[in-house]
Amino acid sequence: MARPMQVSRYWRHFREKYRLIGGKCENDHVHFPKRSICPVCGSRNVEEIELSGKGKVISWTIVRNPPSGFEYYKPFPLALIELEEGPVVLAQLTDVDPEEIDFGMEVEVVTKKIREFEEDGIILYGYKFRPPVK
């Protein structure tokens, strides 16, 4: 199995992975994760924006042969989700019956464990998406 991620490497992305912090440029182009240069217009005037975490499934798959380190979770659904602010996010779906996943299905963000390393390693948390809890 691949070696655990270094703590600093993981720590760098806390804000995006825990709070869904993206970027919004002076021309109102929103992207995720935040970049220093707007991918649409090239503006360097980009400020942070916290995304709502509400979105819709554009496409999905069931990962049956995952990369090493994710064997414990297989099979698991992975999806492209279009957030209401516009950006598309790749994430696992959780708390859902794979048979019920469909195009346009509404989902919301939730913080979950992504991966566990061996006993000397860190536990990674991050966003996943689930059908909205009513």
Place this chain on the structure above:
Amino acid sequence: MRKAVIIGAGMTPVGEHWKLGLRDLAVEALLNAMDDAGIDKVDSLYVGNMISGPFVEQENLGALIADWAGLGNIPAVKIEAACASGGAAVQEGVKAVLSGLEDVVAVVGVEKMTDAWPSDATRYLAYAADAEWELFHGASFVALNALVMRYYMKTYGYTEEDLALFAVNAHSNGAKNPYAMFKRPIKVETVLKSPYVADPLKLFDASPVCDGSAAVIITTPEKAKELGVSKEKWVEVAGMGRAIDTISLASREDLLTLKAAKVAAERAYRMAGVTAKDIDFFEVHDAFTVMAALSLEALGVAKKGEGAKLAREGQIAIDADYPIQTMGGLKARGHPVGATGVYQTVEAVLQLRGEAPSQVPDAEIGLTQNIGGTGSNITVNVFRRV
């Protein structure tokens, strides 16, 4: 401007080479290419390879391979562009010749993948994705392509059966190629009955994990004459293009347009002075069946959304209007990732010399297209019979 011609081509069979290591494969292909050209030294070496570090704990492939091939103290480096490393290495070799800095250049593509556990191999291949925003979430490369496949089917109303036709065509041609990993034809049912790897993508929608190496020798027509290489062996590198797109799929402006292939193809067509209509055969990057469909659209062979229609209408067979994967493609020949672009080049050379096992009659111009990442780094090369 100088011209570049390929005067030698060689390869090893693609497969699970338990008895051979990376260096054995590369040296064998390289010497085959040098013997084909009838030369025993070159000015420099470019190695196309994607992930030798994780797979076999070996980097510095330029030194390793040039040393073990007995090439002396020449300049030699590894070129990496994910699965397009081979196509990119060929381009770097051609650029060196066109610039006038080097006269006789060797390019070898090599990948040794079967020494790793399958789930580790899956992880290493996903290094071509965005580590923090794709692999972090457990995305395999197959999964990313499955996301595109499902969206393609939904958008244009295609079925799994439609896409399976690309695999059937590749196997039909690969069956005649002695260097192919899978030398047997398959039926649509074979693809449909194979297990899901990442739904709706099945085992037979995907190319295999394998080992292999291919090589070419590039020089100028003048030098080729001087070296006494018979003109029948020459194949001109008429056009080249390369471009990138967003590394992560989620950032893509349009999931179903291989923009990098489009830009690269426009450049290659312009340089060669041809259009898609002039091309006699296409070696597209069918690592996954949906990528073959999207590639035909990006190369201007099919309209947007109609790539899979070409397969359905039988237009991609050897004797049809747009033959693709004439020696099996990545699906049947096999896809030793960093070597694939060089295999495509060798196969184009064989077609244009009239030496291919499943020959396209009177082929004069051929195209190879090599995709790195999920469409993030793409090379397109156009070759012409001299």
